Amino acid sequence: MSKIVVAYDGSELSKKALERAIYLAKRDEKLELNVITAIPRLIPAVYNYGVTAVTEHEAKLKNAKEIMLEVEETLNVIPNKTETYILDGNPAQAIEEFAENNNVDLIVMGSRGLGGIKELFLGSVSHHVVQKAKCEVFIVK
Numbered sequence: 001m002s003k004i005v006v007a008y009d010g011s012e013l014s015k016k017a018l019e020r021a022i023y024l025a026k027r028d029e030k031l032e033l034n035v036i037t038a039i040p041r042l043i044p045a046v047y048n049y050g051v052t053a054v055t056e057h058e059a060k061l062k063n064a065k066e067i068m069l070e071v072e073e074t075l076n077v078i079p080n081k082t083e084t085y086i087l088d089g090n091p092a093q094a095i096e097e098f099a100e101n102n103n104v105d106l107i108v109m110g111s112r113g114l115g116g117i118k119e120l121f122l123g124s125v126s127h128h129v130v131q132k133a134k135c136e137v138f139i140v141k
Contacts, residue, residue: 001031002103002105005034005036006035007110007129008067010037013111016140017110018074020108025078032083033081034083034098034102035085036084036086037085038094041089065086091125096132099134100133104135106136107137109126112126112141
């Protein structure tokens with residue numbers, strides 16, 4: 001194994017996933033650890049009170065940048081090569097595509113994130129990634 005990616009959205013379970021990935025990375029300094037978050041691209045539309053989808057997307061992007069700054073501080077405790085990424089698009093597809101395009105060996109993620117959609121056992125994003133990813137997926141709960 002040479003590359004681990006953590007799907008991170010700031011939820012408690014994504015924080016646990018990051019802790020688990022750091023634990024794994026500490027065991028082998030050659031492992032690369034990437035942390036990604038995805039922001040869904042909203043279809044531009046005007047909402048009540050003049051707030052547009054573009055403004056909402058900008059707010060989510062700003063929040064994602066703040067979250068990733070915290071993640072980068074957390075990653076400073078390990079000697080491994082680390083990188084953080086903010087991806088645009090459907091989180092489930094973004095995680096799957098990132099893993100495939102970057103030769104990821106392991107995806108670590110929480111069983112549920114901040115999304116409002118709930119499924120019986122797994123959240124919709126984790127369920128999609130488990131079904132579609134071509135690498136191993138470690139679900140933290």
